[in-house]
Amino acid sequence: MTPLELTHLAAGEKSAPVTDWAARIGWLVGLALFIALVYWLMREGWKWRGTLQGDLPELPTSPEEHGEAKLAVLSMSGRYHGSTTAGQWLDRIVAHGLGTRSRVELTLTEAGLEVVRPGATDFFIPAGALREALLGKGIAGKVLSEGGLLVVTWAHGDRLIDSGFRSDHAAEHAEWVDTLNSMINKSLETTDTEGAR
Template sequence: MTPQHPTYLAAVEKSAPVTDWAARIGWLVGLALFVVLVYWLMREGWKWRGTLQGDLPELPTAPEDPGPVRLAMSGRYHGSTTAGQWLDRIVAHGLGTRSRAELTLTEAGVEVVRPGATDFFIPVGALREALLGKGIAGKVLSEGGLLVITWEHGSKLIDSGFRSDRAAEHTEWVETLNSMINETEGAR
C-alpha cells in the first residue's frame, strides 16, 4: 500500500492522535501536588487539634506496685473522645493514635500498654463508667463490639474505646469495672 492509496489515507485519518506527553506529565505532577497538599492539610489539622487540647494534663503512669491482677486483655485501642461525643477525638498526649493494646486491671486501676504509642494508666479513682458500645472516634463496630471506659482526667471526662481479641471478655470487664467504681464511690 502506497501513501497515495485511498485505504492508506483513510486509515491515517482515523488513527489516534499522538500522545501529548507534556500535557500528560503536567496533569500527573498537578495531581501529585494536590495529594501532597491534602495530606499536609490533614496533618496540620491533627496538630491544631492537639494544640487546642493542650490544657489536658500529662497522662498518669502506672504505680510501682499496682497490686494483684484482676483481669487482663489484649486487643486494639481505638482512640479516646470527649465523653458522650464519639466523634470528638482527643489527640493530645498520643490518645488519638490507634494501636495494639494490652490492658491490665488491678486494684490501682487500668494499665494500658501500647507498643509503638504512649502507654497510660487510668487510676481507679478516675474511673466513672464502663459499657459496651459500638463506635468511637469514627470507628464503628457491631453492637457491643467495643469496651468503652469513661474516666476523668484533669477536669475532662474521657471515653476510651478498646476491642478485645476475644469479644466475650468485654462483658466481664464491664461488670468488674462497674463494681470497682461502685465500691470506690461508696468509699467516698
C-alpha cells in the first residue's frame, strides 16, 4: 500500500462515538415516570368508577340453610371474568369487588348460585334474582370464541347485571345454560301461579 493510500484510509476511519450516558439515563428516567403516571391514572380511573357505582347494594352472601336447598345441582371450576351492566358488555362494574378477575368455584343449588372466589369477594345470587343464562363470546376486557363464556344475568338492587364465567372444561357451558334457564322458568311459573291465587 502506498503512503497516499494509507493517508486516505486513515482519513476515512473514525472513532466510535462516545456514549452519552447522561442522555440515556435521562430517557430511561423519563420513560419510567411516564409508565408510573399511566399506571396511576388507570388506578384512579378504576377507583372513580367504583365511586360512581357506590349506590350498588352490598353483595348477598350464601344462606346458612341446610337440607335440599344446599344440595348441589351443578358445580364448576373455572375463571370469573367480571360483571357488566346487562346488555352492555363494555360497561364494567367494579363496586364491591365485582371487577376483580379470579379463579372461581360455582355451585348451583335450589337456593341459587354460589360464587366462591379465592382471593376476591365471594357472593351469592338467589334463585329469585336469576334472569337468564346464555353462551357469549365476550365481557369487558375479555373476548373469547363464540360460546366460550357462560354469561349469567341477575338482578341486584335496581340493576340487571351480566356476570361472565369460563369453565376449565368449556363443554360444560351448554349444560349450565340449560339447567339455569330451566330453573329460572320454573321459578317464574311458580311466581305466576302464586300471583294468580
